[in-house]
Amino acid sequence: MTLESTPGARFATWWARTLTRTAESGIAYDRRAEIASDVHEQLTQAWGRDELSAGSRSVVARVLRGMPADLAWRAGLELRPNRFSWHLRNPSTAITTLLVAMIPFNVAAEANAAAEPVAPRYWTLFDYGGPLWAVTQLVGGVILLFALLSLGSRVSRRWIGEAPRFEPQSRLERARRFNTAALGVSLAGSAVFRFGALGPIGGVFWFAFSVLLAVYLALLVGTVAVKLLTLGRYLPKVRT
Amino acid sequence: MVYRKPGTLLPLEAEILGAVASRGTDGAHGFVIAQDLSGGAESSKSLVGHGTLYKALDRLRTRGLLSSEWEDSAAAEAAGRPRRRLYWITAAGAKVLTEARAASPSFRIGEAPA
Numbered sequence: 619m620t621l622e623s624t625p626g627a628r629f630a631t632w633w634a635r636t637l638t639r640t641a642e643s644g645i646a647y648d649r650r651a652e653i654a655s656d657v658h659e660q661l662t663q664a665w666g667r668d669e670l671s672a673g674s675r676s677v678v679a680r681v682l683r684g685m686p687a688d689l690a691w692r693a694g695l696e697l698r699p700n701r702f703s704w705h706l707r708n709p710s711t712a713i714t715t716l717l718v719a720m721i722p723f724n725v726a727a728e729a730n731a732a733a734e735p736v737a738p739r740y741w742t743l744f745d746y747g748g749p750l751w752a753v754t755q756l757v758g759g760v761i762l763l764f765a766l767l768s769l770g771s772r773v774s775r776r777w778i779g780e781a782p783r784f785e786p787q788s789r790l791e792r793a794r795r796f797n798t799a800a801l802g803v804s805l806a807g808s809a810v811f812r813f814g815a816l817g818p819i820g821g822v823f824w825f826a827f828s829v830l831l832a833v834y835l836a837l838l839v840g841t842v843a844v845k846l847l848t849l850g851r852y853l854p855k856v857r858t
Numbered sequence: 859m860v861y862r863k864p865g866t867l868l869p870l871e872a873e874i875l876g877a878v879a880s881r882g883t884d885g886a887h888g889f890v891i892a893q894d895l896s897g898g899a900e901s902s903k904s905l906v907g908h909g910t911l912y913k914a915l916d917r918l919r920t921r922g923l924l925s926s927e928w929e930d931s932a933a934a935e936a937a938g939r940p941r942r943r944l945y946w947i948t949a950a951g952a953k954v955l956t957e958a959r960a961a962s963p964s965f966r967i968g969e970a971p972a
Binding site for chain 2: 630648649651652653654655656658659660662663676679680681682683684685686687688689690691
């Protein structure tokens with residue numbers, strides 16, 4: 619077994635790659651290279667002591683312990699200059715992040731609405747429905763506004779400037795990213811245009827969301843199938 | 859986000875500066891710093907997490923307290939390992955470290971200042 623094929627090294631490599639997937643390329647490269655060097659040094663020392671398994675477990679523990687700081691560092695990268703231009707050029711990441719933030723409030727608001735006939739309002743001290751829907755629609759509004767800005771930036775290149783285009787690793791990934799962004803916009807639209815006279819517009823968005831969700835699940839199954847078919851590539855290389 | 863007065867060091871940052879300073883002109887790379895923080899290669903104390911360490915190194919470098927450079931690729935390739943990123947303490951970093959040690963005389967690498 620080589621050092622790079624130990625579970626610890628593979629986990630650390632996977633985490634570094636996932637964390638920096640959509641980060642600025644120079645910063646992403648430096649972080650991945652630094653982690654690779656650190657892991658190599660640690661496992662080399664462990665191998666020298668004939669404690670490679672313990673060293674591998676220690677690497678996993680270090681990755682796990684550092685995850686909160688990693689996420690804070692990654693979030694901090696989004697405050698760098700020109701980052702907004704990059705997101706306008708490649709809207710999928712921002713829309714997906716906002717969608718993930720919106721979903722819990724949306725689900726809670728829907729659950730609260732569904733429970734209302736069973737638990738009338740006067741049974742609770744506070745009506746949670748209003749604030750939950752307010753937050754859902756606020757985040758949904760931000761998603762829709764961002765999507766409009768992103769579309770507009772394709773017409774007026776002034777906002778995008780020299781922001782690089784994100785290159786997916788495969789056509790499947792490109793399709794997934796596009797589909798996820800479209801899912802986010804359609805769910806946001808169905809939440810924002812939900813009440814009153816705007817309800818029918820929300821209904822159209824909800825129909826689009828249902829179709830896109832089916833497509834997303836199909837893409838997910840396809841991705842898993844591709845990974846299973848190419849499993850041989852992920853087996854550890856044995857050094858003789 | 860940890861609040862701090864401008865110009866002050868977090869305990870981890872002070873330890874990192876101390877560890878890098880102790881390596882002198884040779885410089886120190888991430889794993890060696892992590893080992894020094896845990897009390898050395900023979901220590902049973904857990905090594906600091908990657909995220910925590912490299913975020914702190916990034917902060918110190920941005921503040922001008924550390925400088926860094928990637929080692930020569932040929933040297934790393936000859937040694938059969940990935941390139942190391944080496945860190946050195948700057949004059950500003952040495953000054954801040956001296957002040958931190960003066961503020962907490964019992965401070966040693968591997969222990970957080972009081």
